[in-house]
Amino acid sequence: MELIKIKDLNFSYDESNKKSLDNINLNIKEGEFVLLIGESGCGKSTLLKQLKNELAPFGEFSGEILYDGIPLKSLDQRKSASEIGFVMQNPDYQIVTDKVWHELAFGLESLGLDSETIRRRVSEMASFFGIQTWFRKDVSELSGGQKQLLNLAAIMAMQPRLLILDEPTSQLDPIAAAEFLETIYKINRELGITVVLTEHRIEDVFSAADKVVLMEEGKIVGVESPRKIGKIISDKENKHPMFYSLPTPTRIFEECDGSGSAPITIKEGREWARENFQALSDVLKEVSLDKSKEAKSYTKEDTVIELKDIWFRYDRNAPDILKGVDLKVYKNELLCILGGNGTGKSTTLGVIAGNNKAYRGEVYINNKKVSKYKLKELFNKNLGVLPQDPQSLFVKSTLLEDLKEVFDGMDVKKEERENKIKEVSKTLKIEELLNSHPYDLSGGEQQKAALAKVLLLDPKIIILDEPTKGIDGSFKRELGKIFEELKKSGVTILMVTHDIEFAAENADRCAMFFDGGITSKGTPREFFCGNSFYTTAANKMTRGILNNILKVEDVVKLWKKEKNHLK
Template identity: 40%
Template sequence: MALYEINHLTFTYPLHPIPTLQDINLSIHKGDFVLLFGPSGSGKSTLLRQLKKEVWPVGERTGTLVFEGQLLEHLPNDKSASRIGMVFQNPDQQIVMSTVYEELAFGMENLGFDPKEMQRRIGEISTFLGINHWLYKSTSELSGGQKQLLNLASVMTLYPDVLLLDEPTSQLDPIATQNFLNILGRLNEEFSITIIMTEHHLEEVFPLVDMVYVLEKGMLTYTGKVREAIYTLYKKDVASLMGYLPSVSRLYMQIEHEALASQLPLTPKEAKVWFDKLPEEYFHPLQLELASPSPSEVPILLSCQDIYFQYTKDSPLVLERIRLDVPMGAFLAILGGNGSGKSTFLKVLAGILPALKGKIKTKASIGYLPQNPMALFHEPTVLSQLQNALPQKLSQDEEDELSKLISFLSLQPLLEHHPYDLSGGEMQKVALATVLLTKPDLLLLDEPTKGLDPYFKKQLAQYLNALLQQGKTIIMVSHDMEFVARYATLTTLMFSGKLLSLQPTTAFFSNNVFYTTSIHRTVKARLPHAITLEEVNHLVRN
């Protein structure tokens, strides 16, 4: 008997003329690790929320949802709460208590657990997940990665049979992401916990999963085992889905003329074994050279001299002795772990937070996109939100610019919606449009690709490149290694409030072990300076 049986599920939100989910049919078995993916707005989060009745969205639902042979709506509340756990995209939205211990106890207290049983479970789960040394910390002191791990631990104290995860790594740095996914893999392998997750960053997720489900425009368009799914979707060559497939798998299929699904590599380790055996005649004689530094004659648009910042007089320094010169027309990416000070630095540059010491010199007009796009929303509809970013009396050129931006970002179907009712990716698009309409010379972007699907990321990159061609300058904080490697011209790393190693992007990724791409890990022995799939394709004969 399947754990979940979903039959002819259709769901429509209030006031929406078109169903968000249309005639969904699928079975999920105990112990499966299921990946659910598809373009932004395809209904992934809505489908995931259908699997736990406590978080059912308001709307009209038809069809049946069965959990272990019982209609989900008839599952007793205590069983539903304990057996089906859910971890959301934003770590802060799930934490309700002030200390880690209280947060771990919260769910069990609500279900009436004996205090001794609560203590035993907290001790067991916190030790297994490696969080026992910060049990008595304030939850406000935790980094984004620690908060997400705490959310997982809180769910796990109830010994769930199912874990539902809605883009759980979207706000985590690469190392925290890998640690979080490794734990999910252990929970699935060692305890047969069924895991159903949505994700946009899939390089590290594909090696863990058994089954793949693809959603497009609210419909389930593909179901299959992981290698067969990647192989089939690659052969179909659907532009909106190609970017989801692991870069090492695409590399194999682009080079290997007799590619087999059974031999498809999912990890850099698997791909490296194959790549290192390629005959020399596969490689072009030219070698990719490291990009040279920006010419010294390019004017400096922004200069930071010994910037310090702390939130209170008694708190530790968040930023310390930051020196940075950003040339006009550069696309600078700032990488680093959660809590290293990246977002704080952008706020200081934007003038939202005052520097404790130091000088920031720039004559540029600044546009700032915060990590939480909801901070920009003050109007009841998307259209009024965008119109509010422009002068009250619009010229014809400004009306044309607004229309072009709405078209480019595919915002037309969302114009009459409240911004708070949008998906995470849709919110990000509206927030970006709000900032771009102010026509800044210097664009400060805090995690602009968060919640965006790969297809739109490529479109976003094209738009940002067009801005660069117009003489704009971009500083972006990001955890998205693949996006940075492809499009940024300069990259630096923030560690403990300090900026380290400002370099051209190719040099930066070529010299790193952890902060680099899957492609570079695969090919570095033979192509030491190649960091993207496109670069490898340029150097290898297909």
């Protein structure tokens, strides 16, 4: 039975001459698990919001959406609230109460259910999601992963038939993201709830989908099973940009000119690797290290940022968030800070940027104490910061006006301003978004737009908090190239990220945060290859079969060596 039927849907945002959704036709059966994929800005989030009346954006709409045979726009508000659940990218935008238990009960109270029913459902959800131990905590005490799980539990307490999720793991560390997605699978499998999900990190979700919907410039260009859509995207004659977002086993298989059915899971990828590499000589099994990412020697003069014994807490009586953090960031390097939610990564960036005042320890920029700087002067001349929430940088009604705002108070001629805006817009591929309201942009587009504002400052130090969230694999490759060019021009980049694959591909060094401190540092290969869980998909796929594998290109390199060896 069809739960959702979309017929000839077209949509344009207010004052936009471009269709965000173009003649969309899609049927979703009850109980299906549907994954939407496509490049940033292709219309995925806009389409999802059209399935929830309360979130549907303002603009020009035509066509029809039927929910269980009823026009969605005429659906009773109570029925819409209880039967259609929506999980946003950022749980902070959705959580409305101060206590965990109250958040679980809030939606049920809004529906006017009796106290006994509310208690029963709340206790059931708390048990199902395993949140009994923090049931009475303040929401403010929760990590990002816990908040997103609470958000999902509160929605599930209302017993929805349709669960819509828009990039729900974008702010979660890899382990928390995998656990969250496993909960979604469980809800779909055990409760039969229809799931419609969009994700850019599709490594852990691709194989679970009943069907995958591929979108491109507001249109649906393919609706197939995961394997079939993977084959379409991997077409050697016309490789789709989403190829770089496909699961690592599929990408390796296709890059190695594999024949037959492509693996889409780590388990299948390991079977393929055993069959194709088990007979390799020990010489071929050992990948030559990437010399550009080997540990380098630095002097004190190379130190751009230094933290010495930093201790920080948000309140005098609260526990310490940072516990004696020592860190050095060197000139012209990209240092990626990784670790679980709530370990102190973003707090550390706040200390460097001057937003958080450490009660012990010192911060040095270019070997000078930050306290000796006027912060405003420091930011104008040296430092650019992209916060975790890009929306906090937008203050104007169009993106173009927001970019122009960067130059307020600066002695930059009009022609130079226009040229800089034109150049950065082209580099970040946001030219067509300049007349849009920043809040109408997708999550990935907002990331690009916020980064554009930072780059317009021409900073020598760039601090980034989760800059790749919501961005597709193809543009991540472009972003890596942008960072490389910035480093060549003398820019130092410090980046907090949950994106293991991006860090492995682009970082000069990685640092692991745990329990308020740094527990390990090293080059990407040193940092990831010894781990079991906190490592790249290529490493998981080949561990015990090949040695020292970090990236897709490592496996492809060995494949080519093998072919040449056999010749």
